[in-house]
Amino acid sequence: MKKIAIIGGGAAGMACAVHLLRAGREVVLLERGGRLGRKLSATGNGQGNVTNTDCSAAHYFSDDRRKVGRILSRFGSKETVGFLESMGGIFLPDARGRVYPAGRQASAVTDLFRAELESLGADICLGTQVQKIAYDGAFTLGWEGGHMRADAVVLAAGGKAAPNFGTDGSAYALAQTFGHTLTPLSPALVRLKSDPALVRALKGIRIDASLKVLRQGSICFECRGDVLFTENGVSGDAVFRASSYAKKGDTLEIDFVPDVEEERLQRAIETSGGSLLCIVPNGLGRALLKRAECGHGTLVSLLKKFTLPVLGDCGFENAQVTKGGIPLLETDENLQSVKRQGLFFAGEILNVDGECGGYNLQWAFASAHAAAEGILQC
Numbered sequence: 001m002k003k004i005a006i007i008g009g010g011a012a013g014m015a016c017a018v019h020l021l022r023a024g025r026e027v028v029l030l031e032r033g034g035r036l037g038r039k040l041s042a043t044g045n046g047q048g049n050v051t052n053t054d055c056s057a058a059h060y061f062s063d064d065r066r067k068v069g070r071i072l073s074r075f076g077s078k079e080t081v082g083f084l085e086s087m088g089g090i091f092l093p094d095a096r097g098r099v100y101p102a103g104r105q106a107s108a109v110t111d112l113f114r115a116e117l118e119s120l121g122a123d124i125c126l127g128t129q130v131q132k133i134a135y136d137g138a139f140t141l142g143w144e145g146g147h148m149r150a151d152a153v154v155l156a157a158g159g160k161a162a163p164n165f166g167t168d169g170s171a172y173a174l175a176q177t178f179g180h181t182l183t184p185l186s187p188a189l190v191r192l193k194s195d196p197a198l199v200r201a202l203k204g205i206r207i208d209a210s211l212k213v214l215r216q217g218s219i220c221f222e223c224r225g226d227v228l229f230t231e232n233g234v235s236g237d238a239v240f241r242a243s244s245y246a247k248k249g250d251t252l253e254i255d256f257v258p259d260v261e262e263e264r265l266q267r268a269i270e271t272s273g274g275s276l277l278c279i280v281p282n283g284l285g286r287a288l289l290k291r292a293e294c295g296h297g298t299l300v301s302l303l304k305k306f307t308l309p310v311l312g313d314c315g316f317e318n319a320q321v322t323k324g325g326i327p328l329l330e331t332d333e334n335l336q337s338v339k340r341q342g343l344f345f346a347g348e349i350l351n352v353d354g355e356c357g358g359y360n361l362q363w364a365f366a367s368a369h370a371a372a373e374g375i376l377q378c
C-alpha cells in the first residue's frame with residue numbers, strides 16, 4: 001500500500017504513524033484539532049499512565065476479548081515501554097504496576113511523539129476534520145476545503161468520551177459508510193452520581209478504601225483504591241473502576257478502614273470515648289459522627305459499610321473512555337475491516353475499553369501496532 005491516511009492524531013494515530021514511517025511508508029496524519037495528542041497530554045491526572053505491567057485481556061471489555069488478548073500478546077506493556085523509550089525518555093512502574101514517564105508528565109509523552117514524527121518527516125494536517133470517506137479502488141477522504149486520495153486508511157479518531165479533546169463520536173459515521181455497525185455506547189471510567197444530601201458533607205475528602213457495588217444485595221464488583229467525594233457523587237480510581245459495572249439503582253458500599261477489623265475499631269472508639277481521631281481523616285470522622293448521632297447507624301457500621309445509592313454516571317463529558325464502538329468481530333486479526341479491505345481501525349473507536357490503570361493507552365498502542373503490521377503485510 002503506497003499512501004496511508006491516518007484519521008486522528010491521538011495516542012493510537014500517532015503511534016501507528018511512527019510504525020509506518022519507520023517502515024518507510026508514506027503517511028498523512030489528519031487531526032481535526034490544532035494540536036496532536038491533546039487527550040494523551042491530559043492522561044493520568046497529567047502524569048501519563050501509559051500502560052500497566054499486568055495487561056492481560058481480563059482487564060478489558062469487548063465483544064471479542066480473545067482477540068484483545070491476541071493483540072496484546074503481540075504488543076504488551078514491555079513492547080509499549082520499549083516503543084516509547086525508542087523515542088526517548090524513561091518509563092517506570094509504580095507499586096501497582098501502573099507505568100508512567102519517570103518525569104511524571106503526560107504532555108512530555110506527547111512531545112516525544114511530536115518530535116519523533118517531525119524527525120521522520122511526517123505529513124501532518126492539523127485543523128482537518130475528515131467528514132467524508134468513499135472508495136472506488138482507492139479511498140477519497142474529504143474535509144471542509146480539501147480532499148485526498150489514499151490506498152489505505154487507519155480510522156483512529158477516538159470515541160465519544162471527553163468531547164473537549166475533539167472526540168464527540170462524529171467519526172463513527174465514517175466507519176458506518178462502509179456498513180460497519182456500532183455496539184451501544186456509554187461513558188466508562190466516570191464519576192458516579194449519588195444523593196447530594198449524603199455526599200455533600202464529605203466533599204473534597206479522598207481516602208484509600210475498599211469499594212463494593214451491590215445489586216439487589218449481591219456483590220457484583222469489589223476493588224480497593226481511592227474514593228473522592230464530590231458535590232454530587234463520588235470519583236477516584238476505585239470509583240472509575242466500579243463505573244464499568246455500576247448501574248443506576250445499585251448501591252455502593254464503602255469500607256473506609258479495610259485493613260482493620262470491626263472488633264479493633266470498636267475497642268479504639270470506646271477507648272477514646274467515641275471519637276474517630278487517628279482512625280479516619282478528621283473531616284470524614286466529623287461527618288460520620290454526625291450521621292451516627294442522627295441515627296443512621298453505628299460508628300463501626302458507618303466506617304465499614306457506608307452505603308450510597310448510585311443515581312447514574314456523570315456522562316461522556318466527564319468520562320475517560322467510551323464503552324462500545326465498532327465491534328472487533330467486524331475486523332480481522334490486524335484490525336482490518338472485514339467490510340472494506342484497506343480500512344483499518346485503532347484505539348478507542350473500537351469496542352474495547354479497559355479498566356483504570358493504563359489499560360486504555362495500552363490498547364491504543366497495541367491496536368496501532370496491529371493496524372500498522374496489517375498495512376505492512378498488504
Ligand SMILES: Cc1cc2nc3c(=O)[nH]c(=O)nc-3n(C[C@H](O)[C@H](O)[C@H](O)COP(=O)(O)OP(=O)(O)OC[C@H]3O[C@@H](n4cnc5c(N)ncnc54)[C@H](O)[C@@H]3O)c2cc1C
Nearest residue numbers: 008010011012032043044049130158166347348358360361
Ligand atoms: C482525562 C483523561 C484521563 C485519562 N487517563 C488515562 C490514563 O492515565 N491511562 C490510560 O490508559 N488511559 C487514560 N485515558 C484514556 C485514554 O486517553 C484514551 O483511551 C486514549 O487517548 C484513546 O486514544 P485514541 O488515539 O484512540 O483516541 P484519542 O486520544 O481520543 O484521539 C483521537 C483523535 O482523533 C481526532 N479526531 C476525531 N474525529 C476526527 C476526524 N473526523 N478527523 C480528524 N481527526 C479526528 C480527535 O481530535 C483526537 O485528537 C484518559 C482519558 C481522559 C479523558
